[in-house]
Amino acid sequence: MDTKFYVDVEDLYGAHNYHPLDVVITKAKGIWVWDVEGKKHLDFLSAYSAVNQGHCHPRIVKALTEQAKKVTLTSRAFRNDQWPMLAKELCDLTGFEMVLPMNSGAEAVETAIKAARMWAYQKKGVAQDEAEIITCENNFHGRTITIIGFSTEPLYKKDFGPFTSGFVTVPYGDIDALEEAITPNTAAFLVEPIQAEAGIILPPEGYLRKAKEICEKNNVLFIADEIQTGLGRTGKLFACEYEGITPDVMIIGKSLGGGCYAISAVLSSRGILGLFSPGSHGSTFGANPLACAVARESLRVIKEEKMIENSAQMGEYFLEKLKTIKSKHIKEVRGKGLLIGVELHPEADGARQFCEALKDEGLLCKETHENVIRFAPPLIIKQKELNWAFKRIKKVFKKLE
Numbered sequence: 001m002d003t004k005f006y007v008d009v010e011d012l013y014g015a016h017n018y019h020p021l022d023v024v025i026t027k028a029k030g031i032w033v034w035d036v037e038g039k040k041h042l043d044f045l046s047a048y049s050a051v052n053q054g055h056c057h058p059r060i061v062k063a064l065t066e067q068a069k070k071v072t073l074t075s076r077a078f079r080n081d082q083w084p085m086l087a088k089e090l091c092d093l094t095g096f097e098m099v100l101p102m103n104s105g106a107e108a109v110e111t112a113i114k115a116a117r118m119w120a121y122q123k124k125g126v127a128q129d130e131a132e133i134i135t136c137e138n139n140f141h142g143r144t145i146t147i148i149g150f151s152t153e154p155l156y157k158k159d160f161g162p163f164t165s166g167f168v169t170v171p172y173g174d175i176d177a178l179e180e181a182i183t184p185n186t187a188a189f190l191v192e193p194i195q196a197e198a199g200i201i202l203p204p205e206g207y208l209r210k211a212k213e214i215c216e217k218n219n220v221l222f223i224a225d226e227i228q229t230g231l232g233r234t235g236k237l238f239a240c241e242y243e244g245i246t247p248d249v250m251i252i253g254k255s256l257g258g259g260c261y262a263i264s265a266v267l268s269s270r271g272i273l274g275l276f277s278p279g280s281h282g283s284t285f286g287a288n289p290l291a292c293a294v295a296r297e298s299l300r301v302i303k304e305e306k307m308i309e310n311s312a313q314m315g316e317y318f319l320e321k322l323k324t325i326k327s328k329h330i331k332e333v334r335g336k337g338l339l340i341g342v343e344l345h346p347e348a349d350g351a352r353q354f355c356e357a358l359k360d361e362g363l364l365c366k367e368t369h370e371n372v373i374r375f376a377p378p379l380i381i382k383q384k385e386l387n388w389a390f391k392r393i394k395k396v397f398k399k400l401e
């Protein structure tokens with residue numbers, strides 16, 4: 001069966017809510033993937049940073065298969081011997097006091113919103129149903145009705161209303177706008193330390209630190225969505241560390257499951273997550289032993305195999321290298337660690353054609369919005385392999401000049 005066969009079957013039976021590159025992957029290992037025609041490609045997207053540890057990491061696969069033979073699902077009606085250990089290990093690693101486990105990133109964002117509202121009513125003294133949460137323009141926090149309701153991207157919202165109330169939007173990076181938007185009813189400020197989906201947008205230096213200060217001053221929770229930026233992607237365990245801040249609530253997902261399993265979590269203090277009482281929130285698959293065993297090993301390999309340090313070093317190396325490309329199409333190259341965006345001028349006719357051309361060269365990456373190419377290889381990538389990629393990127397820019 002060739003590529004066209006699978007593309008045709010997918011397009012006939014599968015809903016068209018994505019616009020994938022036409023490469024049909026059948027096998028993967030580390031930073032490499034193979035398509036159904038036997039061609040090898042370098043994965044420069046890492047499943048939107050869900051495969052930071054590299055594809056089919058042997059230790060994570062081993063944890064998965066060994067746990068699969070023991071017990072995979074208990075539900076929270078009973079306890080299992082994996083969830084308590086993951087909860088403890090996550091707290092030990094991150095310094096937070098408590099964890100609430102979910103499955104997808106969007107579910108964890110919803111959970112953080114619930115926690116913030118509950119805290120506002122029970123602790124801050126906001127009147128019932130009056131809590132407000134401040135979000136940022138061009139945010140991406142997932143795809144549920146509530147979350148897209150506070151998105152500013154028309155494509156995400158069109159024909160999906162009505163939406164959940166209680167959200168306010170301010171421009172990203174604008175500290176005065178945040179301060180002005182706070183009212184006595186403000187429960188939380190929800191923010192991405194780097195807006196990845198919006199095009200690898202880095203806020204002005206000091207923004208997150210000042211935002212945290214303003215939140216503290218006004219008794220507002222600072223919620224960081226580190227689903228994509230977290231767990232080493234930007235060269236630190238969390239991108240918030242660049243500004244020396246610890247959020248009140250931290251949301252993680254994606255590579256918490258090592259690319260092998262969907263698991264997400266909300267990390268916070270006892271004073272906040274401790275407010276949940278039996279029955280107030282839940283998930284059938286949340287904290288299932290298979291997910292927890294995979295997550296435990298996924299965290300261990302990040303640490304033991306020094307992936308955060310590698311992300312910082314390789315990211316810096318590659319960013320500088322990319323900046324040497326002379327092309328009339330490139331407006332800016334920016335990023336932190338191995339989360340890098342190449343923004344093209346509008347006259348370049350869109351990032352998509354560059355991604356298509358890179359695919360033909362054996363490099364898989366994806367445009368984000370119209371004009372940004374995102375480079376986000378697994379955090380295990382080596383300098384030699386980055387040089388391999390760089391040669392191809394340079395060639396494509398020359399070809400499309």
Ligand SMILES: *Cc1c(COP(=O)(O)O)cnc(C)c1O
Pocket residue numbers: 048104105106107109140141142143192196197225226227228229253254
């Ligand atoms: C991917 C992502 C989400 C949503 O995660 P899903 O697992 O796709 O629901 C939320 N926030 C950020 C910053 C993300 O990158």
